[in-house]
């Protein structure tokens with residue numbers, strides 16, 4: 001069972017995935033490993049994520065998992081932008097400015113809270129999707145879906161390495177100041193932040209929907 005008390009090197013799924021150079025030999029374990037890993041991932045919000053975050057090798061491994069996402073036309077329509085500690089204050093200022101633009105009567109406490117969000121989680125990334133790059137036949141929905149697959153791969157690898165993770169959105173993602181900070185061009189969309197770190201505390205996992213809640217069969221009522 002995966003849990004926060006395991007050290008990264010003890011996480012069985014990561015080892016299993018690494019050792020899967022011979023798919024025939026590994027395949028018998030894959031359903032159980034995949035199921036355990038998939039079910040172990042849960043949102044751990046940034047305020048519950050503390051240092052240490054993933055080291056450089058672990059970060060590379062998490063990001064390399066994203067590259068295995070399906071990508072129609074191989075457009076690579078998504079990218080991640082890391083926000084190191086040295087840049088968090090700039091992001092904090094953007095969060096405060098975005099709040100001020102939305103709500104001119106925001107209190108100093110609300111402004112401070114907005115700023116503080118930029119300093120949570122030891123490893124912070126912005127997921128960006130390009131709606132224009134390459135073949136225009138591949139629409140934004142397909143590009144977002146590829147990005148969703150990529151980020152899920154990354155979250156699963158983070159989980160396998162023993163880290164907690166979360167996706168977060170918010171109105172600031174659409175703000176002009178955030179777009180300027182990250183240098184987004186007009187076709188690009190800031191989709192969500194990805195936070196990764198050591199789990200300080202976690203809520204019980206949510207009850208997931210049953211297959212019957214999202215499966216129907218064509219031709220059946």
Ligand SMILES: Cc1cc2nc3c(=O)[nH]c(=O)nc-3n(C[C@H](O)[C@H](O)[C@H](O)COP(=O)(O)O)c2cc1C
Nearest residue numbers: 041042043044045166167168169170191192205206
């Ligand atoms: C694109 C995206 C953005 C999200 N943004 C937020 C957010 O801003 N705040 C939040 O609490 N959860 C956010 N979530 C996390 C969802 O609330 C969470 O995945 C959902 O409650 C299911 O819980 P689980 O991830 O533990 O299975 C986001 C999820 C996605 C896919």
